[in-house]
Amino acid sequence: ETGVTQTPRHLVMGMTNKKSLKCEQHLGHNAMYWYKQSAKKPLELMFVYNFKEQTENNSVPSRFSPECPNSSHLFLHLHTLQPEDSALYLCASSQEAGDPYNEQFFGPGTRLTVL
Amino acid sequence: AQTVTQSQPEMSVQEAETVTLSCTYDTSENNYYLFWYKQPPSRQMILVIRQEAYKQQNATENRFSVNFQKAAKSFSLKISDSQLGDTAMYFCAFMNNNAGNMLTFGGGTRLMVKP
Numbered sequence: 001e002t003g004v005t006q007t008p009r010h011l012v013m014g015m016t017n018k019k020s021l022k023c024e025q026h027l028g029h030n031a032m033y034w035y036k037q038s039a040k041k042p043l044e045l046m047f048v049y050n051f052k053e054q055t056e057n058n059s060v061p062s063r064f065s066p067e068c069p070n071s072s073h074l075f076l077h078l079h080t081l082q083p084e085d086s087a088l089y090l091c092a093s094s095q096e097a098g099d100p101y102n103e104q105f106f107g108p109g110t111r112l113t114v115l
Numbered sequence: 116a117q118t119v120t121q122s123q124p125e126m127s128v129q130e131a132e133t134v135t136l137s138c139t140y141d142t143s144e145n146n147y148y149l150f151w152y153k154q155p156p157s158r159q160m161i162l163v164i165r166q167e168a169y170k171q172q173n174a175t176e177n178r179f180s181v182n183f184q185k186a187a188k189s190f191s192l193k194i195s196d197s198q199l200g201d202t203a204m205y206f207c208a209f210m211n212n213n214a215g216n217m218l219t220f221g222g223g224t225r226l227m228v229k230p
Contacts, residue, residue: 042222044220045118109159
């Protein structure tokens, strides 16, 4: 595997379910990001991790819980979601957060549908 | 807070012709960076071009070039000799020099290149 991978690619869940999204980067980067891409809104940054430490939480509801066990893996734990949380969730990584010359590389996304 | 506006939800162009995608932004900062990202139908977002606000010269990457008008807060993308593989969503994005690598995205323009 190369670049940034995300699993699953598609997920359908009920509002009472608990599920997790997984992101893995094979680029040796130290920063990882979660973005939400909704149909009618611009891409929104959710969380940033730099060297495994969370450096940004963009006022995300607590029903989304990120976890970064190491610099290569990032999870997004989901529980009691709402239908409006249905979106494409994109993961990205870069060499280090805080430098605009460190290009962010994106994964293919997980298409989440909440019923 | 910064905002990024892409006023063209959809555009189309004939193969081999030139197309320009518009982007405007609002900021009170003087040092910042602007980006164009491409998201093909397979959904993996990639960086197309980057412009530093302190540089007067417009950035160019092969068939892609920008028209950066700092006073007007305008950052358009020109695609020359359009190819079928250019069909994608294009996102304009802004990064404040002090924002810790946080990108603010526009709503996107869907470009269709027709044979």
